[in-house]
Amino acid sequence: MDNFMRLLSKFRQIVFIVCLLFLSGCVNTAVLQDIPSQIGEIIVTVEAVTTPTPAANPDPIILADDTAVPWYAIYFTEPNCVPPEARSGGLDEMLAAEILAAQESIDVAAFDLDAEPIVNALIEMEKRGIPVRVVTDSTNAAQSSIRRLRRNGISVPEDKRRALMHNKFMVIDGRIVWTGSMNYTSNGVYCNNNNLVRFDSPALALNYITEMDEMYIDRSFGPDSPENTPSTRLTIEGVTVENYFAPETEISPLIGRLVARAEEEILFMAFSFTDNVIGEALLGRADAGVSVRGVFENSGSDTIYSFYPYMEATELANLDVRRDGNPRIMHHKVFIIDRETVLLGSFNFSESANYKNDENIVIVHDPEFAAQFVEEFERIWQEAQPDS
Incomplete structure (x- = not known):
């Protein structure tokens, strides 16, 4: 599975570069002939992309206006910290719905992960045969939710060091990125003030997939991580977006x-x-x-x-x-x-x-x-x- 994910990541990078060359008018057949044969017989079907409809706006969430600009949607928690058995309708369920709509791949880098809707959705997608990759911090690797993922066939590498794998991001199908301050926990959703942003950008997603490859495949965490983000400065729908990862970038x-x-x-x-x-x-x-x-x-x-x-x-x-x-x-x-x-x-x-x-x-x-x-x-x- 690791070899497949490495090849899939490499293939995405090549497709992204070739697309840029087409757009700039600089591509010719020689470029296509240079695609490494090691990728093998991968057939790509290009279809219209349908963005999953977010869950209805429940009490624990404040949704910012996400109708005018389709490439991003901003969400804020509105903490009420009701008892665990009464918690529903929050951003954990929205993320679970996004996971369940995945067609190709799911990457999750989670400092902490105990939200049941998210855990259940990841297990379901593993059963369906969708590649699921999860990394976490060693501080939280022994909790029951991570053990459940592992028992159900999902490999969950941990950083195994005193410093933290503190990311909270998710990449769906190589184009949707979720990131922000929110840990994927019940308290993170229902008790704490947090932000969560959904970006629809293959170029931004490639940055996060590259970071995920470092941690999941190469087991490179912290100062061992190479400074190799493909695009630290992007333009999405005319808007300048910067993206950086620590500690490789200060x-x-x-x-x-x-x-x-x-x-x-x-x-x-x-x-x-x-x-x-x-x-x-x-x-x-x-x-x-x-x-x-x-x-x-x-x-x-x-x-x-x-x-x-x-x-x-x-x-x-x-x-x-x-x-x-x-x-x-x-x-x-x-x-x-x-x-x-x-x-x-x-x-x-x-x-x-x-x-x-x-x-x-x-x-x-x-x-x-x-x-x-x-x-x-x-x-x-x-x-x-x-x-x-």
Whole structure:
């Protein structure tokens, strides 16, 4: 199965490159003759792609407007943390529906995975013969949900190290990417504030498949991962999208540069914020007159490592930070720059995320996309309590 998945991944990359050559008018028959014979007799049928209809909007989810721009859909949890037996209609069921609609392949990189609808859907697709690949962090590899996957024939490699395989992404059929802050757990869906974004882009999917190959096939985690993302900067429907993976790419300096370019406003939501590079960049822009507002997850925010006490104690009039009001977890990892650019993903703003953990981020440069995250920020901001 590993050899098949490696060949399938290689085949997708070749098809993607050939398509680009066709579009640019640079292809000829010699290019086609160069396709490696090792791929074997793979027959490709091109059909109209039908996007699965998302589940109806239930109470535990806030859906942003996903009707105007078909290449992305944005979802936010609305935590109510009802008892486990009463939990239904959430994003776990939406992801399960996406899995069950898969025709070719399913890749899941999950730091934590215990949501029953997702686990059941993965097992069902393995029974149907659809290739299913799952990787997880060793911290959570012994839990019953992972054991169930393995008992049902799904190989689940783990990173086997102290640092974290902290990704939360899914790739369906080599074109649909789900990523964001949400762990694939019942609490992640029903108790914690999270974001989840669905992208429809074969080029973006190829980036994530390449990362998955490193972990699933090559067992390369953390600093051992090669810096080989096919397209770190893409254009999707006229919108510039950036995509990076840590620790092969240092994300903290990248965020620092993004923050340093802010001209009017910076908004952020942070589960963890201890990174000096990012913190100093924020303080520098606030000192330069840029409006900065941020919400910190309450737990851990009063430690000497967190930037919350330092920011809260500053006398900069245009810097305002609060601790979140969710009695459970505010789990977002988001920056919004000038209401035009959004950074999202699994990356906590910490040195461990930058240098040790397996992480991913997406940066979308689009005011319409950003507007939906601004709305979520304002909702979290209103629920948060300023220190007196």
